[in-house]
Amino acid sequence: MTGRHAAVSVRREQSATRGGRMDPVRTCVGCRARASRSSLLRVVVRDGVLIPDEKAVLPGRGAWVHDTPECIDNALRRRAFVRALRVSGPLDTQTIQHIHQRNG
Ligand SMILES: [Zn+2]
Numbered sequence: 001m002t003g004r005h006a007a008v009s010v011r012r013e014q015s016a017t018r019g020g021r022m023d024p025v026r027t028c029v030g031c032r033a034r035a036s037r038s039s040l041l042r043v044v045v046r047d048g049v050l051i052p053d054e055k056a057v058l059p060g061r062g063a064w065v066h067d068t069p070e071c072i073d074n075a076l077r078r079r080a081f082v083r084a085l086r087v088s089g090p091l092d093t094q095t096i097q098h099i100h101q102r103n104g
Helices: 069-077 080-085 094-098
Strands: 025-027 034-036 040-046 049-053 062-066
Touching (some): 040 080, 062 069, 062 080, 069 080, 069 094
Antiparallel strands (some): 040 049, 040 062
């Protein structure tokens, strides 16, 4: 046993933010992939109803998901929204389920 500090963690992650806007990374609750905020859809719950927060302005806890039928469907099946949003009780997912079911 030598008392030398072998593991000197020299971390130089200064994440140089030169000239660029930081785009925070979030995890999609549908596919668990990480993506930049701007490429995900924020979803919030209001009065027990799951609603898309397209401008990401609504207060409260939000879940992030890719704005695709696959990821939204995945999240719904796995009840990922319920967990991410810490909802207790019934959750109305009609609105979310139908955002990709436009007529036409
Ligand atoms: Zn996804």
